[in-house]
Amino acid sequence: MKRIAEDDHGQYHRKRQISSSNSLQDRLNALDEERRTIVSEMSAHHSRFDIELANEVNQLIFNNTSFREKQLHVIEIASKGSDVLVLFPTGSGKSLCYQLPAVMSKGVTFVVSPLLSLIQDQVTSLLALGIPSCFISSQQTPSTLTSIYRELSMPLPSCKLVFVTPEQLASNMRLRDALVCLHQRHLVARIAVDECHCVSTWGHDFRPDYRSLGDLRDLVPSVPFMALTATANLKTQEDIRRNLRMTGCQVVSVSTNRRNLVYKVLVKENEEHGAEMLLRYILKIQAGDPCFSGIVYCLTQDDSKKIATFLTHKGISSDFYNAGMSLEERKLVQLAWSDGKIKVVCATIAYGMGIDKSNVRFVVHFHLAKSLEGYFQESGRAGRDGKPASCIIYYGTKDVARVKAILRMHGKSPAQKEKSVVQLEIMESYCKNKTYCRRKIFMEYFGEKWSPDLCNKKCDICKIGC
Numbered sequence: 080m081k082r083i084a085e086d087d088h089g090q091y092h093r094k095r096q097i098s099s100s101n102s103l104q105d106r107l108n109a110l111d112e113e114r115r116t117i118v119s120e121m122s123a124h125h126s127r128f129d130i131e132l133a134n135e136v137n138q139l140i141f142n143n144t145s146f147r148e149k150q151l152h153v154i155e156i157a158s159k160g161s162d163v164l165v166l167f168p169t170g171s172g173k174s175l176c177y178q179l180p181a182v183m184s185k186g187v188t189f190v191v192s193p194l195l196s197l198i199q200d201q202v203t204s205l206l207a208l209g210i211p212s213c214f215i216s217s218q219q220t221p222s223t224l225t226s227i228y229r230e231l232s233m234p235l236p237s238c239k240l241v242f243v244t245p246e247q248l249a250s251n252m253r254l255r256d257a258l259v260c261l262h263q264r265h266l267v268a269r270i271a272v273d274e275c276h277c278v279s280t281w282g283h284d285f286r287p288d289y290r291s292l293g294d295l296r297d298l299v300p301s302v303p304f305m306a307l308t309a310t311a312n313l314k315t316q317e318d319i320r321r322n323l324r325m326t327g328c329q330v331v332s333v334s335t336n337r338r339n340l341v342y343k344v345l346v347k348e349n350e351e352h353g354a355e356m357l358l359r360y361i362l363k364i365q366a367g368d369p370c371f372s373g374i375v376y377c378l379t380q381d382d383s384k385k386i387a388t389f390l391t392h393k394g395i396s397s398d399f400y401n402a403g404m405s406l407e408e409r410k411l412v413q414l415a416w417s418d419g420k421i422k423v424v425c426a427t428i429a430y431g432m433g434i435d436k437s438n439v440r441f442v443v444h445f446h447l448a449k450s451l452e453g454y455f456q457e458s459g460r461a462g463r464d465g466k467p468a469s470c471i472i473y474y475g476t477k478d479v480a481r482v483k484a485i486l487r488m489h490g491k492s493p494a495q496k497e498k499s500v501v502q503l504e505i506m507e508s509y510c511k512n513k514t515y516c517r518r519k520i521f522m523e524y525f526g527e528k529w530s531p532d533l534c535n536k537k538c539d540i541c542k543i544g545c
């Protein structure tokens with residue numbers, strides 16, 4: 080197969096080395112000195128919430144012109160030291176909710192995140208903004224880890240955010256000791272649990288080590304928690320609050336309704352038919368907007384390779400992105416796609432989470448997602464710039480059996496497998512549905528009130544029905 084990575088255009092080469100330094104000191108030294116001074120002075124002198132200061136930080140440090148809906152409300156709650164559960168759909172600016180208070184608070188904010196690729200993206204972006212940040216992972220070299228722990232033991236560490244996976248927090252005693260030591264010196268500002276739906280067995284991406292995060296309450300009592308997710312129905316929200324011991328906390332949510340997105344389901348007779356439909360669709364998009372970007376979610380690594388190969392052979396600039404690739408290979412594909420050097424990325428369901436790009440014009444699920452939450456999160460990558468974008472599922476009845484077989488193979492408990500099947504069945508009914516507005520299904524599932532004017536004929540059902 081002649082991959083785009085190996086073609087003669089010279090635009091994109093996977094084998095290109097990413098130059099990155101793992102040394103915390105190098106990274107910190109590379110930060111703009113002036114910004115570092117601003118960040119450290121601000122966090123040392125402002126322990127109370129100050130709206131004007133928050134606005135300034137948002138503009139001067141984070142380069143945003145204004146806050147998005149409800150961000151300031153969350154930041155205010157967090158700055159007062161209270162627990163808060165944040166339910167913001169993808170693209171609503173969840174990360175700023177803990178990043179900005181981290182900059183304004185004395186001490187270090189620990190951020191729990193499920194994937195190393197997500198963590199690395201965030202640390203890179205924060206360092207580019209001049210915000211001292213790092214991550215603790217088994218992939219770091221011993222000397223990097225030593226310099227991080229040395230930094231955390233300083234009287235006032237300059238590092239504002241430390242990212243960790245839940246597995247590290249559960250099993251890494253050196254990390255737990257550092258956390259306790261910082262807490263004893265009143266230097267743990269907050270614990271932010273990102274993608275907190277992973278706490279719940281009802282969430283679409285349950286991770287056992289997320290459940291033990293509630294035990295941190297005993298390790299660092301009185302430290303405020305912020306839990307954040309794009310997808311949690313009422314049952315999952317209950318689980319999150321119970322497991323993270325934040326039952327009385329405030330909940331701040333933004334509507335799941337994304338008005339600029341069009342939702343559709345198309346019937347796929349077989350894989351070849353799906354591939355032809357996809358090609359025709361992409362060619363049409365390309366003719367109208369040569370600078371388009373899109374994501375095609377696929378069920379398996381093999382599917383992602385096959386579809387990317389098919390599209391490449393048909394002249395569409397595309398590549399695959401899946402769990403079978405090395406971290407460096409994935410990074411290169413992501414980078415090439417972010418820069419517009421490739422137009423379409425064919426991703427497996429589990430590994431699309433690190434993708435962050437605002438001008439995605441379509442998200443096609445070549446195979447249905449495993450759950451409605453998963454679908455909502457993945458399709459939510461479309462149209463983050465607020466411009467029209469489409470979320471389409473190519474529904475084939477055989478796909479349901481394939482997903483079921485994969486769910487059966489997973490090493491989960493029988494109860495967990497049963498829940499996965501229930502979630503898949505809900506997803507299947509979304510695909511089979513010919514009656515209800517697709518937004519109505521989403522919104523009611525996430526516990527929101529729906530009314531017909533919220534769709535504005537931007538789903539296949541409303542368009543046909545009207």
Ligand SMILES: [Zn+2]
Pocket residue numbers: 515516517518519534535536537538539540541542
């Ligand atoms: Zn509708």
